[in-house]
Amino acid sequence: MAGTSFLDTVFRRRKKNSSDFITTGFLGTFEFDFETIRAATDNFSHVIGRGGFGSVYKxxxxxxxxxxxxxxxxxxTRNExxxxxxxxILSKLRHKNLIRLLGFCSKQDQRYLVYEFMPNSTLQSYISDPHRDSHQLSWEMCRNIVQGIARGLRYIHEESQLWVxxxxxxxxxxxxxxxxxxxxxxxxxARMMQQGESEGESTIIVGTIGFLDPEYMRTGRVSVKSDVYSFGVTILMIISRRKAFSxxxxxxxxxxxxxxxxxxxxxxxxxxxxREQERDDSISEILRYIHIAxxxxxxxxxxxxxxxxxxxxxxxxxxxxxxxxIGDRFLVEAETNRFFSSPSLSPGYSSDMSPTSSHHGD
Structure with missing residues (x-):
């Protein structure tokens, strides 16, 4: 894998001075010194997120x-x-609608990723947090969010030349x-496809129940259309404020x-x-977005x-x-239970550890 050779090269170039970081040569991504990371996080004292892979600190x-x-x-092996x-992947991508990876750190068996900080947390926190007023996201804001996600996906699918x-x-x-x-x-x-490759085989199904392309679950064939499916579910969640899997x-x-x-x-x-707060013309547009989803x-x-x-x-x-x-697209109970046994496929399981704010509400 290209990532393995890249990181192996970087890890062989261990820093021998006290500088905070060195550039890796990939779009300004840095290898941070561990002491810099520890000092920046006040010895990892401000937790802003937790998940299956670890914790996130401000x-x-x-x-x-x-x-x-x-x-x-x-x-x-999985974490590595x-x-x-x-x-x-993120070292090679730059787009307004993608998180920016500032750098990374490797210390013995510990791995750290350093991102730009996002003060408004995750979109999920605005959908499911009972302490947040639903009206905080107007339709105009929702529309801009949906379109921004789509532009980010178009970039990784087509424009970046990585076909991610x-x-x-x-x-x-x-x-x-x-x-x-x-x-x-x-x-x-994420998976990088070969140039001109429209789909690939996957021996392990990864993702979250409720967002998984049914064809991907049945056959293991993954493609950019798998992301389109998940995006459609996300649109419906934004509009309805309901969970994908209940x-x-x-x-x-x-x-x-x-x-x-x-x-x-x-x-x-x-x-x-x-429904109560938006005008009729906005409601018409929302219904169109449901149709598109x-x-x-x-x-x-x-x-x-x-x-x-x-x-x-x-x-x-x-x-x-x-x-x-509109067809019969709901998984039978036995199939759902079969996939449910995998941690990466549990309902609502976040396979990412998001760089969120202290308002994290997942």
Whole structure:
């Protein structure tokens, strides 16, 4: 893997002086000195996030720049692979709607990733935190967030020339900066495709239940259309403020949306606060976005739109939309339980450790 050779080269160049970092030669990504990381985080005292891979800490460099530091647990093969993968991919990507990796640190069996700090936490915190007023995200803000995520996906799918599939798009993988500009994070499970390659085989299914492309789960074939599916689910979550996967008796999100759609009652997908506060023209636009989201979660990956097509639909409101295909796309209980046994596929499990603020509400 390209990331392995890159990091092996860097790790052989251990620093022999007291400088804070050295450049790696990849778009300004640095290898930080461990003492710099420890001092910046006040000895890792300010935890702002936890997850299956480790913890995230808020810090401040001597320059005054605020940072978020992800410390990975232990030295498992998976953590090592994910660490190398994220450094390799994010070191080569720069886009307004992607999290910026400032650098990394490796000390014995400990691995650290250093990101820009996002003061408005994750998109998930605005959807599920009961202590947050739902109206804090107006439709205008939601629309800008949705379009920003789409632009970030188009960049990694087509424009970056790396042909990256993220494989775990969801609200907890979307960070919000001071101006609520969305930044895609969680690239440890991302996969770079070969030039001209439209899909690849995966022996291990990674992601989060409720966001997984059904075809990917059945066949192990992953493609950019897998991200389109997850993006569609994310749009529906933003509009409805409902969980993608429900185990508490609530109707599953996609089932709820499709039932409302089939009955001609798509308005009831929209969260009640948004329904009450938005104007009629905004409601019409929201209903169009629900329609687009249903096209994104088409069970057939071949007829699912590309992100570029989705962005066209966003910008050209007069363009007619195809009718969504409503089929039997819900996993049987046995299949769900089979995947549920994997930690990376647990409902709501965040496979990323997001560089979030102290307002983290996942």
């Amino acid at each position: 810090g401040r460099l001597s320059s005054g720049e605020e940072i978020a530091v992800k410390r990975l647990f232990g030295s498992s 692979t994910d660490f190398r993968n994220e450094v390799e 599939v993220h494989r775990d798009i969801k609200p907890s993988s979307i960070l919000l900066d001071l101006d609520f500009i969305p930044k895609i994070t969680g690239f440890e499970s 185990s508490g008796g609530q109707e599953p999100l996609i089932e709820h949306v499709m039932r409302c759609w089939n009955r001609g009652e798509a308005i009831y997908v929209v969260h009640e606060v948004m 249903l096209l994104c979660i088409d069970e057939n990956a071949e007829t699912r739109p590309t992100i570029d097509k989705v962005l066209h639909w966003f910008s050209c409101c007069s363009t007619p939309l195809p009718e969504p295909t």
